[in-house]
Amino acid sequence: VFDAFAKRNISAAYTPLVLAQGLSAYLADFPHRCTEQLISQGVPSLVFAAHPEYGSLAVDANGKPVKPASDPLQGLFAVMHSRQNNEGGFGLWTSTPQSHRFASVYAMQFLIEAKERGQRLPGDMLDAGERYLMQLAADESDGSLDGLRERAFAVYLLTRQGTVTTNYLAAVQKRLDDRHTKIWRDDLAAGYIAASLKLLKQDREADALIAGPQAKLTRSTIENAYRFQPYSYYGPLVRDAGILYLLAKHFPERAKALPPAAVANLLRPVQRGWYNTLSSAQVILALDAYATQAAADGKLSLTEQHKDATSAAINAQVGALVRGPFSAAATSLKVDNGADLHAWYAVTQAGFDRTPPTSELKQGLEIIREFTDTDGKPIKTATLGQEIDVHLKIRATQVDSIGNIAIVDLLPGGFEPVLTPPSAPEDAANGDAANTDASTNNAQQPAWRAPIGVTGSNWALEYADVRDDRVVIYGTAQRDAHEFIYRIRATNAGSFSVPPAYGESMYDRTVQARSLGAKIEVTKK
Structure with missing residues (x-):
């Protein structure tokens, strides 16, 4: 790559949240902007706002944080507001008459996370979204596992907002038992229902139901392929990240007792490049929920090794997170851990190819x-x-x-x-349009062209x-x-x-x- 435009950074910390740095860089550079992708790109800003020791997501050529010119979250909220329709749901690319189910529920998760973290939201967006969640929670039209998972997700978010969702939970669980009795208790849908029950203080039922998803997260079998299902926005990495997030947020004692295999299973597909915008954002949220305060400061050091067997210390930012740039001459990197504690590291490289492609x-x-x-x-x-x-x-x-x-x-x-x-x-010139009621106007919201x-x-x-x-x-x-x-x-x-x-x-x-x-x-x- 062109050295003048290359970015090479290594980070290390005593919390797995450091691993979110590389995923954050991937999200920041992602060129497409559907509602899911737009929200996923906003997750690092939301998470790292509560972790100033990690600094800005952007760094200059020397690895030093670069402060954004404006608040990226407020700009994101404005775009999301423009994509919300009259029923409170969201379109996949623009505001459309028919809401996109997953994008709408995912948008509401982001907004609820933002509210809980003290972010200022446009006045009516959250209230309108809650109305959509209630509509989806009661929607019996889709009996597939994917559709019921989305319903369980909606019910969970309503529960987090303080709604008593006992009847919704019973209805969703009955449909799951009737149609997917052999598989749903290992699914993320079970995790959403268990977390909802925990919020409703039904601890015994919640603990019994979360056991299946937790066992899935701590499995010993290594999967050789992580097939993402784009039409349902689901796959093993999304499932594992969602389970870890729910455990850390609502079952903290279980989260503390998780074996190392849990985080290893979560990170294995990331290491192999089997991730996308949604799974990247879900992993960041999970690591944030799972991370604890750094156990030690100043006991991690970074070194780069060169071809001639020499080495040089990397000029790293010191603190809970050590981070710094390495040179093009580096052939290997070394992380020295001076404490008897588990540490994590992440390496990111990006740039422009010197030789443009000449073949198909x-x-x-x-x-x-x-x-x-x-x-x-x-x-x-x-x-x-x-x-x-x-x-x-x-x-x-x-x-x-x-x-x-x-x-x-x-x-x-x-x-x-x-x-x-x-x-x-076709009805733009209809002289009777002024006489239609509000519900008719909602139904006539123009589709994208x-x-x-x-x-x-x-x-x-x-x-x-x-x-x-x-x-x-x-x-x-x-x-x-x-x-x-x-x-x-x-x-x-x-x-x-x-x-x-x-x-x-x-x-x-x-x-x-x-x-x-x-x-x-x-x-x-």
């Missing part, structure tokens, strides 16, 4: 890009002011379908996207983010190739290199694709 990448996904004129004829040159079409062909290569795919297409330097204004709702795209596209676009230098589209890749077409306009004359288009699964980091780069020339008329 196909790891479970394939992207092919082509430029044509508006009649569909392939071109390599255009005239100033001409509009041309960009064809992106997308397909899954290993499975029949992959959801939550993001395709990032960087624009050539001399082009701008041609926006397609959304069409007006794509700002870009032309006739001929057959890829099911779920959302598009058009920026100055790129177009980012989101959807599902199928085994058969599907095509998305959008239009760009030449604004400058010259010869331009076109970076490769890049695609990835936002929740499975092993699925990636990259097209070939290209060149295009723009001539004056």
Whole structure:
């Protein structure tokens, strides 16, 4: 990587919360912004606000904390408020008439955590969200384990807010017993119900029910694959983090007695790179709940080893957390622990490749890009002011379908996207609209409309983010190739290199694709 822009840092502490540093860096650099991802990116700011010894999440080239120019949480609350609909739920990308169940419950967990930590929230957002939670807690429409887990999550959050949820808990538990009797007591759903019972002072029932999830967390079997289920936002790492969080928050005596295997099981997939935005945030919340005050200060030291067998002390920030940058010359790093206590460490590296990619990448996904004129004829040159079409062909290569795919297409330097204004709702000109009541207006809340795209596209676009230098589209890749077409306009004359288009699964980091780069020339008329 380019050394001038590289970031290399090592941290160590007597609390596992230090391990959140690397996940925080991953979240800070994540480029996509659905409601789940936006909230997950806010979790480190929320957690580290209560741990000033960890400093800011951002560090400069010397490893020193950089204070943000403004409060990131207040900006996040404003965006969340804009995505909340009339019934109190949240849309996945924008405010939509139909709430996204998981995103809505997850948003409420974040808001409740923020309130409990003393954050200032927009006045009506929490109250509206509670109304949605009550609606979901009573919703019998989804009897799947995923749907009942979301209901249990909603009931747990209502219980934390002081609502007496005895009837809700009985209804959810009955559905779980009726439909998933053999598996639900090891699921995170059982953890939510157990925590709710604990809050309601039903200790015996709570302790009996939390035993199954706790046994799952402290298992001795090592799983070789951590398959995340993107449509249900669930997987082994999310489960383990959720169980540790609930144990530490509501069953502190059980949390203190956990064997080392509990944290080891939580961290194993992180070490292997099997994490995403949601699981990263859940791990940070779990480690925060589990962490205790540092048992010793000033007894950890950091050293970097060099190829010529020399070593150099790393100039580290001293305190409950020791942290500092290491150089490009380091071949290994050493953490010296001067106390008879367990310590944790984390190493993060980031930067820009010196050599740009020159070949295609196909790891479970394939992207092919082509430029044509508006009649569909392939071109390599255009005239100033001409509009041309960009064809992106997308397909899954290993499975029949992959959801939550993001395709990032960087624009050539001399082009701008041609926006397609959304069409007006059919009833916009209806003269009787003023006579409709409030409930009708709520139901007519407009759905999101794509700002870009032309006739001929057959890829099911779920959302598009058009920026100055790129177009980012989101959807599902199928085994058969599907095509998305959008239009760009030449604004400058010259010869331009076109970076490769890049695609990835936002929740499975092993699925990636990259097209070939290209060149295009723009001539004056």
